[in-house]
Amino acid sequence: MRAQRQLEMEMREQQRLEEEARQKAAEEERLRAQRQLEMEMREQRRLEEEAKQKAEEERLRQEAEAARLAEEERKRQEEKEPENIQDIQKELDNSSRITDKLIASRDSLLTSGLNVDKREFNKLLESLVNMNQDADEVRKERNPISSKRLVAKNRFVKFAETSRPEARIATKYIAGYPEGYYLIGNVFKGGEYAERFKSALQNDLGFNNTQVIVNPENDFQYVAIESYRSKDEAIEKYMSSIDNRYLGDMWILNIARNRVESFKRLLQETRIIKATVKEDNVLTENLSFIGGHNIENGYYLITNIFKRENYFEQGMAKLRSQGLEPQHFRNPKDNYIYVYLKRFDSLDEAKQSLFSNVDNTYDGELYILKVQ
Secondary structure, three states: OHHHHHHHHHHHHHHHHHHHHHHHHHHHHHHHHHHHHHHHHHHHHHHHHHHHHHHHHHHHHHHHHHHHHHHHHHHHHHHHOOOOHHHHHHHHHOOHHHHHHHHHHHOOOOOOOOOOOHHHHHHHHHHHHOHHHHHHHHHHOOOHHHHHHHHHHOHHHOOOOOOOOOOOEEEEOOOOOOOEEEEEEEEEEOOOHHHHHHHHHHHOOOOOOOEEEEEOOOOEEEEEEEEEOOHHHHHHHHHOHHHHOOOOOOEEEEEOOOHHHHHHHHHHHHHHHHHOOOHHHOEEEOOOOOOOOOOOOEEEEEEEEEOOHHHHHHHHHHHHHOOOOOEEEEOOOOOOEEEEEEEEOOHHHHHHHHHOHHHHOOOOOOEEEEEO
């Protein structure tokens, strides 16, 4: 019996040792697998970081190459520019009050993507990808309040139910890009947002011709959804939301053939605006029936009107601090003080001074007042 008990004890001890060995081997295997996994994960992160760095280097290289080609193209265009470019530039300079605003408007038609952070951009991208699905919800929703809520949630379904406003067209010359009309869906400045937005348009919405246009003047990146040779076709596609495939905001970028053509278009727009200022829409003060004043008849470029003397004095001091020589008169009809920079005998002279920002010396608010 004692021998049997001894044998049983030895067997249990053997089993215990074997179990410990199995557990130890299993633990070692688990630790080995864990170390292997950690090594693989580190290697994966290293490869991803390396790929990201290479992608960023490639993006910077492409941007630098695009800038180099654009500069070369600009120089070639300058060599081919006709002599009348100087006359065009001079007329534009003499209309800086209008041209400055037109130029600014060209880059501010749609700039909502310029200052987004990563979190905002991810929401933007999510809305873009979900555009068609959310648009269907908007169309099905019969409650106007709920419909507005859905549109507010996703800016890319803005025109799911409503018609688009008149097309907005900005003409620019951007070297390195073909002449044509481009439907712009968003604008970014630097970073990878433009490329990611383009990828979503291509991969999720099927716009295979999407491209990013880089403007070297300001580093803006215009994401062009589609492009067309014809202005009429571009407007037609804009109004139809590209055959109901893109229901968010858009505007049309017209890339001119060269810098001269861009200037000519800007000059044309400037002349149209200048032509709208006519005798019948200039403010008029009739003082002919009031005696006892020495206010000359003519056209005055008014900067401000004051009722209180202290505000008037502050306004005059501010203008003088800008190197200007403001003048004033007191209107005998209401005793208000009118501050002006120039007086002219004809409307054409007053318009020219107004549009040139008084020979480019003042870009604040101005209007023409006719005293008769």
